[in-house]
Amino acid sequence: MNLPPFARSQRLTIVSGILCFVLILVVLQLWLLTATMESFLGGSDAIVVPAALASIGCFALNFGLLHFFLRKLDR
Amino acid sequence: MKIDDPDHVSKSPDGRDARLQPAWREQFPVDWPTDDFRSRRDFTKLLGLTSLAFVAGQLWIALLSLRRRAKESRSLPETEIASVAELPVGGSKVFDYPRSGAACVLTRVATDRFVAYGQKCTHLSCPVIPRPERNRLQCPCHEGAFDLATGEPIAGPPRRPLPRLKLAIRGGSVFAVGLEEGTL
Numbered sequence: 001m002n003l004p005p006f007a008r009s010q011r012l013t014i015v016s017g018i019l020c021f022v023l024i025l026v027v028l029q030l031w032l033l034t035a036t037m038e039s040f041l042g043g044s045d046a047i048v049v050p051a052a053l054a055s056i057g058c059f060a061l062n063f064g065l066l067h068f069f070l071r072k073l074d075r
Numbered sequence: 076m077k078i079d080d081p082d083h084v085s086k087s088p089d090g091r092d093a094r095l096q097p098a099w100r101e102q103f104p105v106d107w108p109t110d111d112f113r114s115r116r117d118f119t120k121l122l123g124l125t126s127l128a129f130v131a132g133q134l135w136i137a138l139l140s141l142r143r144r145a146k147e148s149r150s151l152p153e154t155e156i157a158s159v160a161e162l163p164v165g166g167s168k169v170f171d172y173p174r175s176g177a178a179c180v181l182t183r184v185a186t187d188r189f190v191a192y193g194q195k196c197t198h199l200s201c202p203v204i205p206r207p208e209r210n211r212l213q214c215p216c217h218e219g220a221f222d223l224a225t226g227e228p229i230a231g232p233p234r235r236p237l238p239r240l241k242l243a244i245r246g247g248s249v250f251a252v253g254l255e256e257g258t259l
Contacts, residue, residue, distance in 0.1 A: 008108050008109060008112070009108065011112050012108055012111055012112050012115070015112055015115045015116050015119065016115060018119055019115050019118065019119045019122070022119050022122045022123065022126070023122060025126065026122050026125050026126050026129070029126055029129035029130070029133075030129060032129070032133065033129050033132050033133060033136075036133060036136050037136060040136050040139065040140060041235055042234075042235050043235070043236070045140045045143070045144065048136055048137050048140040049137060051133060052130075052133040052134060052136070052137045055129055055130050055133040056130055056133070058126060058129075059126045059127060059129070059130045062122070062123050062126040063123065063126075065119075066119065066120060066123045070116055070119065070120070073112075073116070074116075
């Protein structure tokens, strides 16, 4: 993906947007972790695997944003 | 001259082009907008690491879950706890099951009915004490209480039930034969 060089104000806006998105996903992961732990300690294993997959999905999105966009912005 | 940043305004003290500056000057900018960009970018990277840590936590729980399932599927030993005549109605006996040091408590709640639970309170592991007259198991540390019939928490800080043992009565004796699924 060849992006043109961004102006400084544009870069700040983009990184702020990425930050908000990543923050929402991390809060979602935190909620998933606490809910899974609560359920696991309560003796139920039903949500352990779906929650782990959802958390991995969130991380993949975060990693994609960090890897592709921040690398482009850092040029 | 080609410039990477169209609205680049920072001038280095030596006046040379940004490309010729040492690497550290890139990471410690002198103007606020660039500094804002750097700090937000670094915070976002930190959140990325946090995200990875949460994935590790989820995988750890999944691993524990697998271990627990494997443990539950293994058959536990059958152990004689007490003779039926030994315990009057309302009487209790503490014993170790399935291994030494794992304290459990057997209670006779009716002439023909026995219940047994792990003795560790699910709040902070204090030993629970049967109170058949109040139909509960009491934890003296934080006044937690569990229903004697089901092991479910009914008062105080505990939120999870006590592990419940499967019992069998044969030949005038009470045997522990396993753990109820989902209560460990």
